[in-house]
Amino acid sequence: MSTPATTDDEHQRLIAQSDTLRQEIEDDVKATQPLTSELLPISSLLEHYTNDGGAAGFVRSATYLATRYTSMRKIRGDGNCFYRAFLYSLCEHLLRSLILEGQADEFERLDAFVKGSLKWSTECGYDEFTIESTLNRKCFDLCYELSTFSKLVLTNEQSVFYDELVEIFEYIGASGKEMATDGSARQSRLDASLSGLRERLNVENGPSESCTWYMRVLTACEMKSNPDQYLPYVMGEDYMDVPSFCSREVEPMGRECTMVQVAALAACLGVGVAVEYMDGRMGEGGEVVRHEFGCGGDAAGGRTRVTLLYRPGHYDILY
Template identity: 30%
Template sequence: MQNQEGNAVDADTVTLTSIQTSEIDEWENFKDDDIMLQQSAIQAEEAEKIPFVGDKEPLSSLAVEYKSGNAILLEKIEVLIKQYAAIRRTRGDGNCFFRSFMFAYLEHILESQDRAEADRITVSVEQCRKTLLSLGFAEFTFEDFFALFLEQLENVFQGSEGSISHDELVQRSREQSLSDYVVMFFRFVASGEIRKRSEFYEPFIQGLTNTSVEQFCKSMVEPMGEESDHVHITALSEALGVPIRVVYLDRSSCDNGNVIVNHHDFIPSTRGDLTNGNDGGSETLKPFITMLYRPGHYDILYHK
């Protein structure tokens, strides 16, 4: 075989060069979006190996997880261990905030048997239903999700025919159809709240994305698998009247050299009964749901 100058060229060399050129062309066509999709597929496959809701485990397990990691993270975990006893992990599938909230709230009602709180949130759920209807949602698109949540809420009360134990609550939370339905209930609740008070939420949404409030709800709140941020948490807390504490485990450090674990309490403005009126004070009650946030993921924390 000869090249264009008439010199002899080995056939194997031509073949190898052709393969290399073809590989380069294919790599150039393999855009960043393709790489991100491939990474997402790998992450999704790994996530499926983890239960939707895990078993409660000592918080010291976090120290083991990060033993070879950042020194600041390890110091913050030591601070957390002094305040919190355990962690319950949830699957990192984009629904971890709503899944964590679902389990933590139902677990709280099961353990406290707080009928007054259950009655209060039932009223809030009915208001959320009316909100969605007023926004033009067809009732058939969300009624099953609402009904299932209220059924689970009633089942955690002991003494009734359908009452369940704590172990049964864990098992139900791991059943995909049931667990996903309750997650969808919370997503509809959050979307309804954001749409209803669009003027309030719009500046926050604009800080995250250039989309409109409606588009934000359609693409980042209502679909399964879309991750949550402070807008979602604020909306769910406000709509249902449930205070939530989020503890942040990140690499941020303090100027004075002290290690501090930051947290933020989402206190719903709709809950006038959250103020301590017995002594005329204005101290707000502490949230009874606490989540640990690591970049991109939420788990449940338990106080000592």
């Protein structure tokens, strides 16, 4: 009769060890990786692979990328890197367009979409109070730990999801209102606004987490609204329907994304995403394979395009 108890004790011990190891890894990631890094020279990518004795394919890829880009920004590798990189790069593009070029059309389009997205998300099955109401930070951390936001205990304290994203867009809009007359002044204003953006989106357990999860909600809404379009890709990931895929692979914080989530978020916001796919292999012409999603880069439409670097399991931003 003692054997089952011993087996159960051993099982619990292994679970505890696994939890401890996972927490140590998460703590190390937080201690060593900011949510978003400072702007880094693209040469740092080549230096990384050269100094670490990287595979020849990655060295060649880094060498090629150094001919196309000047800078990069690293994103924390916590499973949320695509959504975080997408949002950060999108906000940067909007600030540049408003301040340097005086172009407000794209910002106004996306601002209207974001402010109207709460109604859409509730129509897709998400609870309005979960998304809009204020949420105790301990509850947020617990839900992050459990990788689910399906059931939340609401309070009247700190963070929000939808409202946090709206506030980020309000910051962008306010930054673009005071137009400088000469190029030097505009650049100075842009630099200050970009610094303020990084400060807002680099706070530990701050707006970046809420906005990142809301990016996941929008991705899931896009997929649920157009299930026939995404079902073939979902079935390729061994899921029988889109809602099941979203509940397991899109909504939970910390879940890495595949190309279908990239395509869905690009389509949802009507922007483009260019991904330089750095996996150690080169294209036939000696280039890094590049994937394009969405409608960005259309000069006639003036739509935003964000450019990301993909390495196995991780996304960063390219400039």
